[in-house]
Amino acid sequence: MENMTFPKSTISEIIGLLEAVNDAGGIEDAARLAGDFDLELDEILPSIGGAELLGFANVMDGNIELTPVAQKLLDAGIRERKNIIRDKVADVELIKELRNKLIDLSDHKMRKQDVLTFLRTRISTVDIESYFRVIINWTRYAGIIGYNSDSEEICLITQVSHPKI
Amino acid sequence: MLAEIKNVSKTFESNGNKILALDSINISVEDNDFICIVGPSGCGKSTLLRIIVGLEKPTSGEVLFKGKEIAPDNPKVSMVFQNFALFPWLTVKENIELVLESTKTAREAGNIACKYITAVGLDGFESVYPRELSGGMKQRVGFARALAVEPVLLCMDEPFSSLDALTSQNLKDELLMLWGDINMPPDAVIMVTHNVEEAVYLANRIIVLSPRPGKIVADLKIELERPRNRKDPEFYRWVDKVYSLIV
Numbered sequence: 113m114e115n116m117t118f119p120k121s122t123i124s125e126i127i128g129l130l131e132a133v134n135d136a137g138g139i140e141d142a143a144r145l146a147g148d149f150d151l152e153l154d155e156i157l158p159s160i161g162g163a164e165l166l167g168f169a170n171v172m173d174g175n176i177e178l179t180p181v182a183q184k185l186l187d188a189g190i191r192e193r194k195n196i197i198r199d200k201v202a203d204v205e206l207i208k209e210l211r212n213k214l215i216d217l218s219d220h221k222m223r224k225q226d227v228l229t230f231l232r233t234r235i236s237t238v239d240i241e242s243y244f245r246v247i248i249n250w251t252r253y254a255g256i257i258g259y260n261s262d263s264e265e266i267c268l269i270t271q272v273s274h275p276k277i
Numbered sequence: 278m279l280a281e282i283k284n285v286s287k288t289f290e291s292n293g294n295k296i297l298a299l300d301s302i303n304i305s306v307e308d309n310d311f312i313c314i315v316g317p318s319g320c321g322k323s324t325l326l327r328i329i330v331g332l333e334k335p336t337s338g339e340v341l342f343k344g345k346e347i348a349p350d351n352p353k354v355s356m357v358f359q360n361f362a363l364f365p366w367l368t369v370k371e372n373i374e375l376v377l378e379s380t381k382t383a384r385e386a387g388n389i390a391c392k393y394i395t396a397v398g399l400d401g402f403e404s405v406y407p408r409e410l411s412g413g414m415k416q417r418v419g420f421a422r423a424l425a426v427e428p429v430l431l432c433m434d435e436p437f438s439s440l441d442a443l444t445s446q447n448l449k450d451e452l453l454m455l456w457g458d459i460n461m462p463p464d465a466v467i468m469v470t471h472n473v474e475e476a477v478y479l480a481n482r483i484i485v486l487s488p489r490p491g492k493i494v495a496d497l498k499i500e501l502e503r504p505r506n507r508k509d510p511e512f513y514r515w516v517d518k519v520y521s522l523i524v
Contacts, residue, residue: 122411122413122414122444124411124413124414124443124444124447124448125413125441125443125444125447126443127447127450128442128443128444128445128446128447128448129443129446131446131447131450132443132446132507135506135507135508136508137508149442149443149446150442151442156443159443189454189458190396190397190398190451190454190455191395191398193398194398194400245409248409249411249414252401252402252405253398253401253402254401255400255401258401259405259409260404261405261406261408261409269401
């Protein structure tokens, strides 16, 4: 299986980035945007990658451009934003795979160690733990996959018939 | 009038010397005020906020809330802290339920906690511990906890300064969404910040304090339409105006 890249950015950072691009008229130079926040370009790259992966931005020639669904997200209230993000997070290939694995398991739960082993087959990094935290940040916010830190298990949140995506 | 800060002064003692931190502060807080208090470092902004919520006594003067002297346990005033102030051994829901413990039954507290967890978009995080949350999520819990007591006046001490720049941007917009929702408390907000852009983005009124001893040098009504755009030249005229009063 081919190694994937996964952006280490929280949902809040991604929305913050989209809001800043929106203030600039819906398209902004990435370096200028970083400068506006007193950040180095590589500090906002994960959020740009996250926005792109979730279908909220197109990046070309150093410019970040909002997609129509990003505009819809920014015009929405907190509840509706969450619904839009849920659909987009559920569409991310790696999360689809993880969710389908949980659906196939009889108790719809998976030990963290097994998740890390799975992630290592998909993401090439020595710091797989931090990717685990980011993925759980996304899936918890989206209400797709939860994590119990006491039992160190992830679990499927959506209990309705678990259709595979 | 919601609250009145009348001739408030504060003096601290250090090595036998008396240091005047705040000098004759007068502020009237009305319904729908979103006040940001700005000023140079050490001007007494946070001290003033602590006096307003009743956590600290002024050396002279008084703070009245709906005509009565403010008390530290006033359930109609709540606070959001810079460093979130969450109990690490309690879950998100338990952190919020805790502030309702003395006034609500366990069942009521649970329902109210869930209502405000949902309002800030944290549903799904009820049983999560603070250590598992990003800074932005922790401060959302801070907002939910402060709103759960259904305060009339919400006070915030640098609520975005512990967050990274992008998360902070996102949370400011979410705070404005909550503020704009007529079904949500509070009636007025007082926020302390050192960030002038943040103040112009959020407030409909900015109070500028002088360097120590903090005195009010300006009380400005921010006449910018919402939603505000940080790239708007008019926005920056206001930012420049406030900066010019501080430096």
